[in-house]
Amino acid sequence: MKKVLAILCFTLTLSLAFPVAAASDLPKAHPFYDEINYLINRDVLRGYPDGxxxxxxxxxxxxxxxxxxxLKGFDSKQRATNFSDVPASHQASGYIAAAATAKLxxxxxxxxxxxxxxxTRAEMTFILSRLFVVPFRAGVSFxxxxPNMPVxxxxxxxxxxxxTIGYPDKTFRPNEKVTRGQFSAFLARGLEARFKNDATISQSYLRDKTKSYVYNTEYGTERHVYNYVPTRYGLEMGFVWSIYHDDGSLLTDTLELETHETYTFGLPYSESYMELMYPVKVGQAWYTDTEYSAPRVITxxxxxxxxxxxxxxxxxxxxxxxxxKFQEKGHVYYMVERFGEVKSVDFDGTVTKELIAIE
Known part of the structure; x- marks a missing residue:
């Protein structure tokens, strides 16, 4: 048994201890090329000694x-763990012990x-949900x-x-195995805004998270900036869209998310509103039987x-x-793929929101 463990530890050492600047089996055409290189440059991911x-x-x-x-800067020193199959001699014992202590x-x-x-994808999901702060929950309809599943x-x-956005057939496939490239992509998306742009459905209405959007509104000029906010008012935040007044003062933080069924706009730790329901077609209606919002329909x-x-x-x-009841005078708003809401007009013709710049 000791010999087997020694071989496994040696194999793990080979697979994780050597950084590679340009892997021979990682062409630029690989779907996760950028994410993998991003993690290599951060010394989070390393390659094999054969290049x-x-x-x-x-x-x-x-x-x-x-x-x-x-990534977390944990102490890698090999040591005892609480797992019966991870002895102190195991190459990963230090990181495993530290991650367990951190409840990751x-x-x-x-x-x-x-x-x-x-x-598996389910096991990866548990780790990522503990690793990254998310002040919101999306509706799950895979x-x-x-709802009765722990994941x-x-x-x-x-x-x-x-x-993540799941698969086009609206499955999540929790028991599917995860490759090194896939895990790199998920991890990079949790760390860097530009990689989040890849976690979108086809014909997405989410905005580009690497750009700022400027609007004229009934309350003045607003600038929407996607950024990482560690905390706000004593609450953990993470990545959010921060809305600033023209003078640079903060108005609020918001969230924008999308599933295969809806596009939603909301506030961290607070309410949210479905701005669009999929599939996009004339007559598609929502909030028709709720007391929380005025009815909406694609016209x-x-x-x-x-x-x-x-x-x-x-x-x-x-x-x-x-x-x-909602002090709603009646209005129309216009949604565009990759731009979100670009204009809003009251029934009397008053423009209450309009996109004026993307920077």
Whole structure:
């Protein structure tokens, strides 16, 4: 048994201890090329001594924890752990012990960690949901995920954080194995705004998180900036859209997220509103039977809308019915793929919001 453990530890050492500047098996055409190189440059991910990265090989539970340990700056010194199959002699024991203490990982009911098992999407989701602060939860409607599953809430978190969007067939596939490249992509999206742009559905209405959006509104000029905010008013925040007045003062922080069913705009730790429901088609309606918001309906598609920024020819018109209970006079707003809401107009013709610049 000791000999087997020694071989496993040696193999792990080879696979994780040597950084590679340009892996021979990582072409620029690889879908996770940028994410992998981003993590290499941060010394979170390392390659093999033969000059390969093996991005399409499964990532083990030990390898995943070592990457997280490097990211968090954990002490890598080998030491005893509380897992029966991770002795102090194991190459990853220091990181595993530290990650367990930080409550980033859990073992199995039998007291094992199973470090050499390939990590699953569900196991990865638990780790990422503990690693990154997410002040919001997204609605989950994957066909293979139900609210009674332990992974349900962690999936809500990484959906809201634009770390994943699931598969086009609306499955999440929690038991599917994760490759080194896939794990790198998920980790990079949690760390860097530009990689979050990749976690979108086709025909997405989410805005580019690397740019600032400027609007004229009924309350003055607003600048929306996607940034990392550690805390605000004593609450952990993470990545949010911060809205600033023209004078630079903060108005509020907001969140924008999307699933295969809805585009939602909300406030951290507070309420949210569905701005669009999918599929986008005339007659699609929501908030028709709730006391929390005025009813909304898609009244036109492929609309031409002129804004100070540019004229759009593919806007979706959403009509909000008058409703005294919500002090709603009635208005229409226009949504455009990759731009979100570009204009809002009251029934009396007053423009209450208009995109004027993207920087």
């Amino acid at each position: 390969t990265m093996r991005p399409d090989v499964g990532v083990t539970r030990a390898e995943a924890v070592i990457m997280i340990g490097r 990982i859990n073992g199995y009911p039998d007291g094992t960690y199973r470090p050499n098992n390939t990590i 066909t293979d995920i139900s 349900y809430e962690p999936i809500q978190q990484i959906l809201a954080a634009n770390i 036109k598609t492929k609309v031409t809308v002129k804004t100070a920024y540019q004229t759009f020819t593919n806007a979706v018109e959403v009509t909000v019915a008058p409703n005294p």
